Amino acid sequence: MPAGAWDCHMHVTSPEYPLAADAAYVPSLHNLQHAMKFESTIGISKIVLVQPSIYGDDNSCLLHALKAIGPGDGRGVVGIDPDTIDMSTLQAWHKLGVRGVRLNLKSTDVKITEESLKDLLKRYADVIRPLGWVLELFIGMESIPILESVAGSLGVRIVIAHCGAPQLPSVDDKMCPLDPYKLHGFQSLVNLLRDGNTWIKFSAAYRFDPNPEMRGIEAIARELLKKAGSRVVFASDWPHTRFDGLDVRPFVERCMEWTDAAGLTEEVFSLNAQELWK
Template sequence: MAMRDICDCHMHILDHRYPLWSGAALNPPDALVGGYTKVRERIGIARCVVAGPSIYGSDNSCSRDAIVSLGIPARATAVLTKDSSNAEISELNKAGFVAARFNCIQGGPWKIEDMAPIARRIAGFGWHVQVYAGPSQIVEMAGILESLPTPIVFEHICRIRDPKGEDADAFATIAKIVERGRAWVKLSSPYLEPDTKGTQSDRFARTVAAFVEAMPERLVWGSDWPHATEKDQPDTVAMFLAFCSFVGVEKILDRILVENPAQLYGFK
């Protein structure tokens, strides 16, 4: 694929030199900048967004240092708490952070009821709220999500497997917020769907197709490197190529990989 300015909108850097949060649900091996560089060069990634790992709690040092070390234009998402100071948020903003991340699957040093107060505080910095949650959680949180004063980015297609069937309510909730011009969706991590295996999942392809049909102007792609939840490491390049084949139409693919991320994250 010959496409310039491809953006990986969801990846992590993991380094044992940074202390684990006491409530961490995972303890993955290191995944350093050098390893990611090899992958991104094979794909042709020119920009990226470092997703703040849940394993470090509200210590954003690893992601902050990664922005500097990656050697390409990069942004990052932070994990905040209700006690995070405005001074801290301001410093993170200067360092290239653009969002507060809420991982509702592995958890974090915050409560769901903290989401709205934190969103109000980051709104002044032009940040968005990034949410990783499953379909039932999205439906349960609909009232909170619709009331937030910031844009929302939904991670990993919210683990939706069947947007026209069992997950129709979650899909409709997301679509409603997107239609108001307030949300984006990351198409990533097919392996996070229960009871599916491999990178060529027909179910993931159908889910991607549903999102592409409904909201192509609000979709971005993420590798989820280094796939910290997986015992058997998937092939990042193969997953990327499979994703490209699922989208199919080059103009839409360019929008998802280049144009939409540039708009969302302010890349020029």
Template sequence: MTGSLPRPSCNAHCHVFGPAGLFPFDQLSPPPTAEAPKEALFALNDALGLERCVIVQSKVHGYDNRATEDAIAARPATYRGIALVPTDVSDAELKRLDVAGFRGVRFNYMHHLGEGDSVEAVLRLAGRIARLGWHLQVHGDPSVVLEEIVPCLLKGPVPVVIDHIGRIDAALGLDQHHFDAMRRLMNHPACWMKVSGIDRITRKGPPYADAVPFARTLVSEYTDRVVWGNDWPHPNHQGPIPDDRELVSRISDIAPEEAARHALMVSNPARLYGFGENV
């Protein structure tokens, strides 16, 4: 299964939750169904052959990025982070997070996560994180993200990364309006896509035959601006929790060509997250 992964492959989207005794959960956000500490993430990535990793701060911990920061500190050469911060965060805090290994800021526009920040405020922040070489990451309902939010953010000075294939509905097929809108956005040189989340957009379940073609099309057409992640521990998942080994096994379907697979798993995340020269 993992033998086909190029080295050093990157899991570019996952989370850590807790332990709550050290890193309390945000009282304004729904708590996770279980803790997901760094030790469990390290063991899973190691078993799957994923040597590099990007931990995305979750609403579970709100703006308290310490759980993510602690995990990065344990593997500083190979782990990076995406922060959650208020749009009026201080420049000093941004610089501190940069030194700690963070490389971007995520904004949520999903109904269950509350009202998202205004585009104007996010663009003002983008002007400040540009100096750090960071990017924006956006997660949300496709009708909002693909048609309202990202088109505006792409007018700013930093790259914009769309989560989980835009959370589109695979049942609507490759000719659907939302996928057309996504491909138009991807024609912009600053737009990136996480081809994570085939387990979230599927309506058939594993082996995700309805969802894989979306990821494969994006990898084929925009080879230099796609990254992959497993989204462990799969928070707020509406279906059965996926088997991470199954998700890794689908990488060869998403990127059947060796060069595209290397770009997806190694060279693209190295550029986007600053992993250094080994690409």
């Protein structure tokens, strides 16, 4: 693992914090101490805490952990209501190390049109633009062509979570090797990354690729490294919510294989993250 490596997407959870009304599950205890113990097993000391959807816009759990780790080794991506949040609150969070807001369009199965997405993203972008924050999207790859059509007008950096959440063929009929350009939205993803204002996280492959060898995600990863290696960052997605007991080390090792082959290990694990999270 390169020196100064970052885990750009992980969570802390605890049953002591109130859940959102629409929370999909009740979390176990995965506090900052547990998180850093895990990170030490893969050689990482710098983390980006991302707000879990189960807490809605109550960022208390994340902010307490971020305050404890400090802005030298931690960054935060929070959940907000752009119509009610005030700038003084955002500025206070900025001092703690918050550098982005998260918008989950995948787990909630929101129906996306170009008009509705443009309106929604503009509301978030207008709030975070003065702070130079990142807009993080959990969005399905099939919706990325719509994102491509509106991203350029937002004036903020965008990061796409979890490999772009592709809809991969089943194991039985998977092409070998997979041609990622046959996936609806992949070309638009490449276009966004090459435009320079969008990043993507290599994370949570297990949520989309049922193949134990991750052949589908591998084809996507190698092509993205080839086309836009300066816009790729690594993330573990710890503690792998709803995949309890998952061993993420094989995924970490595969990421290092892919980045080593591309000559981009230091960039993906360290330098790109430093640029993205400032």
